[in-house]
Amino acid sequence: xxxxxxxxxxxxxxxxxxxxxxxxxxxxxxxxxxxxxxxxxxxxxxxxxxxxxxxxxxxxxxxxxxxxxxxxxxxxxxxxxxxxxxxxxxxxxxxxxxxxxxxxxxxxxxxxxxxxxxxxxxxxxxxxxxxxxxxxxxxxxxxxxxxxxxxxxxxxxxxxxxxxxxxxxxxxxxxxxxxxxxxxxxx
Amino acid sequence: xxxxxxxxxxxxxxxxxxxxxxxxxxxxxxxxxxxxxxxxxxxxxxxxxxxxxxxxxxxxxxxxxxxxxxxxxxxxxxxxxxxxxxxxxxxxxxxxxxxxxxxxxxxxxxxxxxxxxxxxxxxxxxxxxxxxxxxxxxxxxxxxxxxxxxxxxxxxxxxxxxxxxxxxxxxxxxxxxxxxxxxxxxxxxxxxxxxxxxxxxxxxxxxxxxxxxxxxxxxxxxxxxxxxxxxxxxxxxxxxxxxxxxxxxxxxxxxxxxxxxxxxxxxxxxxxxxxxxxxxxxxxxxxxxxxxxxxxxxxxxxxxxxxxxxxxxxxxxxxxxxxxxxxxxxxxxxxxxxxxxxxxxxxxxxxxxxxxxxxxxxxxxxxxxxxxxxxxxxxxxxxxxxxxxxxxxxxxxxxxxxxxxxxxxxxxxxxxxxxxxxxxxxxxxxxxxxxxxxxxxxxxxxxxxxxxxxxxxxxxxx
Numbered sequence: 001x002x003x004x005x006x007x008x009x010x011x012x013x014x015x016x017x018x019x020x021x022x023x024x025x026x027x028x029x030x031x032x033x034x035x036x037x038x039x040x041x042x043x044x045x046x047x048x049x050x051x052x053x054x055x056x057x058x059x060x061x062x063x064x065x066x067x068x069x070x071x072x073x074x075x076x077x078x079x080x081x082x083x084x085x086x087x088x089x090x091x092x093x094x095x096x097x098x099x100x101x102x103x104x105x106x107x108x109x110x111x112x113x114x115x116x117x118x119x120x121x122x123x124x125x126x127x128x129x130x131x132x133x134x135x136x137x138x139x140x141x142x143x144x145x146x147x148x149x150x151x152x153x154x155x156x157x158x159x160x161x162x163x164x165x166x167x168x169x170x171x172x173x174x175x176x177x178x179x180x181x182x183x184x185x186x187x
Numbered sequence: 188x189x190x191x192x193x194x195x196x197x198x199x200x201x202x203x204x205x206x207x208x209x210x211x212x213x214x215x216x217x218x219x220x221x222x223x224x225x226x227x228x229x230x231x232x233x234x235x236x237x238x239x240x241x242x243x244x245x246x247x248x249x250x251x252x253x254x255x256x257x258x259x260x261x262x263x264x265x266x267x268x269x270x271x272x273x274x275x276x277x278x279x280x281x282x283x284x285x286x287x288x289x290x291x292x293x294x295x296x297x298x299x300x301x302x303x304x305x306x307x308x309x310x311x312x313x314x315x316x317x318x319x320x321x322x323x324x325x326x327x328x329x330x331x332x333x334x335x336x337x338x339x340x341x342x343x344x345x346x347x348x349x350x351x352x353x354x355x356x357x358x359x360x361x362x363x364x365x366x367x368x369x370x371x372x373x374x375x376x377x378x379x380x381x382x383x384x385x386x387x388x389x390x391x392x393x394x395x396x397x398x399x400x401x402x403x404x405x406x407x408x409x410x411x412x413x414x415x416x417x418x419x420x421x422x423x424x425x426x427x428x429x430x431x432x433x434x435x436x437x438x439x440x441x442x443x444x445x446x447x448x449x450x451x452x453x454x455x456x457x458x459x460x461x462x463x464x465x466x467x468x469x470x471x472x473x474x475x476x477x478x479x480x481x482x483x484x485x486x487x488x489x490x491x492x493x494x495x496x497x498x499x500x501x502x503x504x505x506x507x508x509x510x511x512x513x514x515x516x517x518x519x520x521x522x523x524x525x526x527x528x529x530x531x532x533x534x535x536x537x538x539x540x541x542x543x544x545x546x547x548x549x550x551x552x553x554x555x556x557x558x559x560x561x562x563x564x565x566x567x568x569x570x571x572x573x574x575x576x577x578x579x580x581x582x583x584x585x586x587x588x589x590x591x592x593x594x595x596x597x598x599x600x601x602x603x604x605x606x607x608x609x610x611x612x613x614x615x616x617x618x619x620x621x622x623x624x625x626x627x628x629x630x631x632x633x634x635x636x637x638x639x640x641x642x643x644x645x646x647x648x649x
Contacts, residue, residue: 019192036199038206 001048001137002107002114005074006037009051012073017059025054042113045137064141071145072152079153092154093129093179096147097121117143131175140164140173147175156180242307242317242338245324250276253333262340264310276336281306281314304597307338316341355590356513360460363516366485370452374445381438381445388431388438394422455481459512470508472551472619473497476542479515487523487540490530491557496543504551504621510594511619515542517587518555518615525559525613538612549621556614562607570605595619 013022031047056066079086085103089095100119107114117135124130133143140162151158159178164171236243242259244252252271260268263279271279302318309315317338324333398419405415455478480493487493519540526538538558545552562570571592595601599619607613 019196023192023195035206036203038203038210040210041206 003037003041004039067141068145071142075149244336246334374448378445391426490527522557561609
């Protein structure tokens with residue numbers, strides 16, 4: 001997992017609880033990585049999971065809730081760092097449809113070892129989008145948090161349902177999204 | 188228990204800076220190595236293209252030159268590639284073969300085309316033949332973004348082909364030589380007989396002339412003797428003047444006729460064996476066929492009569508005249524051999540070879556029909572294959588009809604249709620474009636070629 005996610009997690013804990021709590025979590029975690037996390041670095045998924053699990057224990061929040069909240073926290077931060085990916089779109093649907101074809105392509109250009117999840121889309125109607133997510137990490141709640149962050153960013157709440165199915169012996173999550181009627185999709 | 192959070196954060200931030208600096212160094216080094224590898228790969232591919240002996244030209248979709256290799260620049264007589272880049276390919280490619288349409292429709296190009304004969308035009312206006320291959324250049328998404336042309340310079344090959352054709356022609360002449368010697372021998376014999384008769388006649392006339400001279404001299408001196416008159420009378424009587432007066436003109440006429448026959452055979456042979464010029468020239472097809480009939484006379488005269496029906500208004504066409512003579516010779520000799528198989532052993536029975544020419548729109552048609560036994564159905568699709576022959580070992584090389592096909596179809600963009608049956612014999616119908624450079628006729632030719640291919644199949648199926 002990229003270091004930027006670890007750095008965002010540090011911000012998430014520090015801003016929502018305290019810097020002391022993050023230091024405590026860090027100290028009590030047994031991580032494979034000895035050095036500090038930096039944005040462009042790539043670190044074991046297990047280290048991220050260990051931090052998240054320790055954080056939920058420390059602050060007393062359930063794991064899925066914590067991961068979803070972290071996803072929602074991440075989106076505006078990422079949009080701030082990479083505004084050109086977001087600001088060119090008027091509607092969350094337009095933006096979401098560029099994740100796989102634009103954003104992840106750019107990520108892989110910068111970090112050739114990046115393991116980005118795979119997204120496929122179905123477009124059943126103007127206010128709807130079916131997003132099929134496939135990743136060995138299965139961070140479904142993180143994806144949901146990001147979707148909530150997207151809705152807030154565009155000031156157009158997104159309602160979603162999630163189902164899981166198996167495709168070619170690999171688990172995929174299907175997010176059926178419904179956008180607010182007020183938002184006008186330009187795609 | 189955390190005692191000094193700020194201190195730890197600061198230490199971590201300092202370490203992060205160190206790590207990031209190291210990452211930048213690593214990335215910079217990686218970038219440098221990648222650039223070096225790219226430069227090296229670029230040089231490698233450029234050196235391959237530089238060392239190519241073929242001409243490599245990359246075209247944009249609209250048909251302008253995007254890049255050329257050094258070999259192309261040098262063979263076309265230019266100093267620098269910039270002189271060619273951006274120019275339409277028609278600046279250097281002779282468009283007679285109709286490639287222009289391909290360049291305008293690269294999207295429609297179905298797969299690559301291989302080794303199509305064409306020619307390039309150098310800066311100095313010189314033309315040289317090439318074998319042209321091309322394939323559509325496509326981007327990552329499969330969309331056509333140009334055309335890659337690879338051309339093989341075949342100037343030397345063409346010279347060798349020319350020499351080979353000449354050698355084959357000389358081989359034919361060698362095979363015809365005995366027959367032609369016989370053809371020449373007959374008139375030479377009666378020319379000799381008549382000349383000997385004239386020699387003897389002159390000997391007989393000599394005394395008459397001598398006595399006549401004496402009589403003239405004595406008459407001038409004013410004294411005519413009876414003796415001189417008797418001398419003339421005896422000489423006239425001995426010489427049999429009425430007989431000589433009748434026979435000498437006949438002998439002279441026959442001699443002149445014989446000389447004309449020998450002369451026509453020699454002239455025909457000379458024209459047939461002429462190496463010709465490198466390129467196409469304007470030629471009279473009727474005349475080429477006539478010459479070929481003369482030089483091949485001994486091949487067919489014992490087994491067949493040749494009947495010609497030549498169109499009187501046949502225009503001259505641009506062609507390789509020497510090569511077409513070879514075509515006519517091969518067809519006539521084949522026809523004679525086919526008839527010989529039928530009439531062999533039958534006294535006084537001969538067949539017929541009909542040779543006709545006619546105009547059909549933009550085409551000149553030549554038909555060669557024989558009354559032989561036809562081509563067996565099982566070998567009809569093989570007759571144009573090189574080295575295929577049904578003749579006994581040592582008498583046929585299997586090159587005759589292969590050469591006919593090459594000369595008519597490949598060299599002249601013509602067509603050949605063969606109709607054959609055991610009852611009707613075999614007809615070879617050759618069609619040559621009257622004006623091969625006209626673009627309009629190109630499409631028609633392609634259409635007609637298709638029609639004739641179908642007709643050919645139908646004819647073969649008869």
